[in-house]
Amino acid sequence: MIGFGVRLAVAGGREAAVRLVVTAAAVALGVGLLLATLAGINAVNAQNARYAWLNSASPEATAGVPPSPDPLWATLGYERYEGRTITRVDVAATGPRSPVPPGIPRPPGPGEYYASPALTALLRTAPPDRLGDRYPGRRIGTIGPAALPSPDSLYVIAGASAAELSRAPGAAKVTAIATRTPSSCSSCNVGTNANGIDLILSVTAAALLFPVLIFIGTVTRLVATRREQRFAAMRLVGATPRQISLVAAVESSVAAVAGTAGGFGLFFLLRTRLTALPLTGERFYAADLSLNPLQIALAAVGVPIGAMIAARLALRRVRISPLGVSRRVTPRPPRAYRLIPLVAGVAELAYFVGRRPDTTNGQIWAYLTGIFLMMGGLVVAGPWLTMAGSRVVARYARRPATLIAGRRLADDPKAGYRAVSGLVLALFVTSTAVGVINTMVAEEGLPESDAAARGTLVAEYSHGWTRTPGVPRASVSVSDQVLARLRSIPGVRGVMLIHTNPLGTTLSLGGPRPMVAGLMSCRELAGVPHFGRCAAGADVASVPPDYVFDSERLPGTDWPAAALSSSRARRLPVQTVVVGTDGSASAVERARTVLTAAFPHREPAATVGEMRANTDTARLLRGYERLADVVIVVSLCIAGCALAASVVGGLNERKRPFSLLRLTGVRLSTLGRAVVLESAVPLLANAVVATGAGFLAAGLFLRSQLDYPLHPPGIGFTATVVAGLAVSLGVIAATLPLLRRITGPETARNE
Structure with missing residues (x-):
């Protein structure tokens, strides 16, 4: 009966051929979508695992990894270039046995850096004063895929001296390279919430597979009447219900097996193109879209078995009575x-x-x-x-x-x-x-920024504004040379410095506690009109900490006067640098490069629009x-x-x-x-x-x-x-x- 069922499936004339091809196509589509979804879940987790090393400063992320006797000083920062994010890791080895980040053979020394393939290509095409000058020294190699979540990742690992980097804000002493994925680490701040994406993909799989199952059922019913009449005739000439069920199961299995093979072929044929679908915001490596043996067995064996079960259920009317097929009520x-x-x-x-x-x-x-x-x-x-x-x-x-x-x-x-x-x-x-x-x-998020917000660059060096008067804040000293370089950039309309406030003046915008205000020169503020204006007759004004996020009030805000002269304010440390530009990419990126080169190992400058938006x-x-x-x-x-x-x-x-x-x-x-x-x-x-x-x-x-x-x-x-x-x-x-x-x-x- 098995041979007879195979013959009916493949040699039953034009009608059988059409039935076989259409059913196999439906099964292939369903299997292909199922495999793509399973591979997508695997790819998300594989990509997320390559973020692990960026969390090496977390004790939870390095738990169970033997510590190195020579620690590695490291800072992690994010720069931007024309809307793209560059992940920058500055490292300083303290000895020959310092931990080595993945993807590179050794930690870079002062004046050396490694760049990812995508960033290397970008450095070749971008003008140096817009990007390359941010990384002084020489590139000594390329970061390998083990450290890069995506082929498009823009990563740089720059070297520094231990004495310099240990004093940088946010520097951490790393004794081991983390291998624990961010999804299983509550204190890991870098990486993708793969658990959440798995949830989304699981719902998506259900959403896609249900219409596919309906399609398969519809295609099966396309010739159901003719099949039922044929099986009923076989019953009338002496075939038993078990024989009919076996023939039907074999006939359906032939199409299911062919469709399953076609589904695997469809998946592997389109796998390279599937990598371009950035479910996490970044495309995958082709190797990430893989299937484990259990998933392959589930699809290869489960689909034909499911087709056999469906065939048996579909013939329940023939098993009850062969004449019932013709006598429909x-x-x-x-x-x-x-x-x-x-x-x-x-x-x-x-x-x-x-x-x-x-x-x-x-x-x-x-x-x-x-x-x-x-x-x-x-x-x-x-x-x-x-x-x-x-x-x-x-x-x-x-x-x-x-x-x-x-x-x-x-x-x-x-x-x-x-x-x-x-x-x-x-x-x-x-x-x-x-x-x-x-x-x-x-x-x-995905807030829309106006032209002024996109063209106003902010470099925040206070490492977090304080709520307590008298508590010292991080700051920098901005030289006249740096100011001159910024003001000489075509498209820069003004540079404003926000100084630390020795008066302890606080401003409240409705928060739980007032925060210590910064001080800015009204003359410099005139060159950055997006940030509002000073009160009439004021020489120095106070500004609240979260001013850059107040997109509606900023242009028309009158900042209160401060009881301090501009000459005295200029001698105070600087906690923020604000650069007003015409919004062109050239002006913004050149100003960003000047600030990055002048203040390495500090929080990179960002436009107001970029600061409002959560990049991740x-x-x-x-x-x-x-x-x-x-x-x-x-x-x-x-x-x-x-x-x-x-x-x-x-x-x-x-x-x-x-x-x-x-x-x-x-x-x-x-x-x-x-x-x-x-x-x-x-x-x-x-x-x-x-x-x-x-x-x-x-x-x-x-x-x-x-x-x-x-x-x-x-x-x-x-x-x-x-x-x-x-x-x-x-x-x-x-x-x-x-x-x-x-x-x-x-x-x-x-x-």
């Missing part, structure tokens, strides 16, 4: 209890609002369970919603096509919903993804936005394919009644309108529920996981949904030419 109408799974999913997600699980695995199971319940609930509740819509249509029908469509939907709402189920789930996935991403963008958050949000786009596009494409397959399958199953209707005088155009309405009514009835359920799921997830209220999307989402529905109706209309070919008089005669 009107199924019972769906009941309202079909809404229970959908309601249960909502209740499950609502339960965890205020009760978020502590562990990432607990959160994954909690939210995946709710999402799966809601998606399954939409599938279960769809026929009931379709029946309700069909009864409304039939009640108010005024034309034959409307009456035919309404009555046929009411007679078999399951079949009507089955045609649009993939698209309904795609709308649920889309609304959920858009709701989550839109809210995260609104709550967590912005990077992750951009990755999530790209992920949402992928989910939306892939879900809609899969749903469109499933819709086309469903409509074609429905036409094939109903070609005899449609042929009889044409013989009785019904016009082909009337049948075409009836076919469109049979898909449009369940689509529109369920689309409203699916979209609302998607936003509800997003709102409950956001409230539970992040304590954010849902921010509804703008007009763009509505336009996307309307366009998607219009395209879906176009897909249905594209199948109508088939109606003429399959409803001729010969069909009624041959059937």
